[in-house]
Amino acid sequence: MDQIAPVEGKAAGELLVRVEGCRQSYHKEASADVIVLDDVNLSLRQGEIVGLLGRSGSGKSTLLRIVSGLLKPTAGEVRWRGKLLDGPAEGVAMVFQSFALFPWLTVEENVELGLEAQGVARAERHSRAEDAIDLIGLGGYENAYPKEMSGGMRQRVGLARALVVHPDLLLMDEPFSALDVLTAETLRTDLIELWSEGRLPVKSILIVTHNIEEAVLMCDRILVFSSNPGRVASELLVSFPHPRNRLDPAFRQMVDDIYALMTRRPVEPPKPLVAERGTVAAAPQRTTEPLPTVSTNLMAGLMETIAGEPYNGRADLPALANAFQMEADELLPIGEALQLLGFAVFEEGDIGLTDNGRGFVEAETDERKELFAAAARLHVPLIAQIKQVLEERWNHRAPALRFRDELEDHMSPDYAAATMRVVISWGRYGELFGYDQEADQFTLEDEDEKED
């Protein structure tokens, strides 16, 4: 664990950004505010690459937008070079996850956009764009339109567009997550190479990612976020020299440790690991947690994998992620869903099946559905509640609106909608209830089918 140490006042370059007591929430009528980010502090100095690592919904992208000046925090202050930030600042450039290229502009016109906004003269614009295009390996593509290019080439345009303004701070919002594995790796190594050779015209980089290996590969410092609300859970220093070797045992150990850190359960009342049947009434009252958006197929698939060779019921998360070319952000929600339903548990960067999980793997389709239904009713209060309401109603129908409203009191409409979709999909799989999309109503499945 010697690489992981809290970072305290490491004297580096000049202070660029200072975020203090930042809090982002949005107001919802007639109920408490929904908090996205809570009490976040961050300082960024010249010469470092800092990573914001966390699951989706941890507010890391929100923090990036706050630093960029695109978003004004609800509370707390952001200083850019000592001055309070008011709107996008000069000297900050951003690279987007979706590339955000203008499809009607050529590569060169896209790259020149930021310079044009600064009012740089045409000749200079042209030569600087040319330099940036060459630096990033896009020479020859000047007159191409983005839609003619592959994803990797498009993101190079995004990079060139950001670099051409010679920003002091380069913000990157999950820049490689929309690319395939090989392309992403090429772009990463190219970028790091330019950075360590000092050829990048930037002084500091802030990168948002959910890919643990990417963070360890690129960053000098990593802030790990926890979710709901987003907080900085821990801050880690990565002191390996560039270029870094993924296979280095110390590198692997660090990745392992971060997995453990990210799957560590929040300090809250622990749930029973083994589901006991018939205790529906005693379900823990957290009706309003966002559910991991995971399909039942993925859950079943993961459980079968863990149960089979070579894992035999317990798997190392990084190894599992590598074997299936999955990123932490894809793998962890599945595991979390399993943990929520009492089918599996996280332990120190590993995931292990519970007895219920083993039972599920060994069961046939119908039996699986029953096991799943029981687990869902026991562990997902919202599902239990819907089921109960439906059973009480004379026509066994209930509008979905009221449940959605209830969710929206505690989370953003997007998350509420996603959670509703999960509830519907799980409910359907477990044959607990049906859902009529046109009427936006939950319905009870046929009585004779579900009486056992």
Added chain:
Amino acid sequence: MTILAPPAFVNGRRMPNLWDGAAILCVLGVLVLVAHAAQGTLAPLPHPNATPIHLDPRYLPFYALRTTMRMFAALFFSGLFTLTVAPLAAKSRRIGLILIPALDILQSVPILGFLSFTVLFFMSLFPGRVLGAELAAIFAIFTSQAWNMAFSFYQSLTTVPRDLDEASRAFRLTTWQRFWRLEVPFAMPGLVFNTMLSMSGGWFFVVASEAVTVGNTTFLLPGIGSYVSVALQQRNLLAVFYAILAMLAVILIYDQLLFRPLVAWSAKFRFEMTSGGGVRDPWVLSLVRRTHLLRVMGEALGDFAARLGGLRLRVSVFAGLERRANPRVVDVLWFGFIGILVALALWRIVAFVAGTITLSEFGHVVLLGAYTLARVAAAIVICTLVWVPIGVWIGLRPRWAQLIQPIAQFLAAFPANLLFPVIVIVIVRFALNPNIWLTPLMILGTQWYILFNVVAGASAFPTDLKEASANLRVRGLLWWRRVIIPGIFPYYVTGALTASGAAWNSSIVAEVASWGHTTLTATGLGAYIAEATTNGNGAGIMLGVCVMTGYVFLLNRVLWRPLHAYAVRRLTF
């Protein structure tokens, strides 16, 4: 066919709300006001120095040119209106709240009914000069184009992709740069498509607005529309035929020289990251791209536009004002202002209604509206029964579709009122019942919308679904019911709602038709308005127009929009 986007006015399944009410009152109030102002000047207007219309075909090219010029003048103003009003509505919540429902209602107002008022209004601005009538014609075309273009632009402005919005802000583009680099390009495909629809409708209005009779005075502007109207008076069938030929030529030229290239060019602005299949450039665009001189000129123009769009101007009249002042105070002031406006409108309407309209008259007009409604409905049903099977047959055969599609679009642009005389002659000759046989006139020009939308829908039907249904041996009625009708439904709805909206408008010219001294009249709201216009009965026109607006508006909200929303929700791939 690549040109297919829903017309701009069909978003969401929003039901009428309070703001619609306010907007209705404001629009009606303005109409009443115009009618009132015009009524004073209704009787003795100095006859403009009208140029006589010659039926010699040698004059036709000149008339065609005049008609086309009018068209483009109106288009210019519509563009100006779109580029200024839509951003205001999109950027300022307060303005948008009232402006958007107002535009929505204006779309439902049958402009043809209002022609006499606008003619009088503009004539009184320029007494004794042709300019007044000229401006009135241009205004009529403008009102047939501007609303849906503005709507389309507004919709694009409110759906700018978030990442591009953030990128333009992060790179600190000024409002001016943002407008020309992001917002206008993003809106371009929709704008071009809606402009095309507008222009297609516009030919109809330009022809109708060139010859306007108010009371005893007929204003004739040199143009194809006047030519036809004079030909009708003189029972000169050959001249009508010449006019039809001239119009065909004009639309063909405008289609080939302007719209095909424009649509092909606007594909560049489509917001999608996959490059579309190889759609061949229309010959004009290839000509511009390949001919050195034209290319240099085009590039110079593009360069100039790029420099202009790149200027670092900050246009923030409203944003600045709104940000500086206390939002509560501004809200109170603004909504107070609108409240007063609505109250004023209400007062004018009440005063007008109380003074001129009796309840029985109102009831009579609503009943006439019901007749016209029945006619429109019958026309749509018949067109559906005819064109849907034909459209599907064509759409499923790509080679046919390629051939037919441009023809259908071309026919949609052709002003059907030029063809009226032909049908009228048939009705007169065979002494047919005008109540039934005038109905086809209403749908004559707009049925093509149904055809080309259905063809587009059937061509876009996914191949794998076609194969799957063939593999499952789904045939006959089952195939229509389960496979192709749901597949083309969203397209069909788009076409049908366009057709029905236009049919209402054309009822004003279609329910009354004349050939020499014979006048055929069908009982209906359109005929009522037309009659009131000939009699110079301002209150009658007002009432008719308002009732028709109500019908169109309700029909849109109660039938077409929910249908469209349902189709988009459930039946798109």
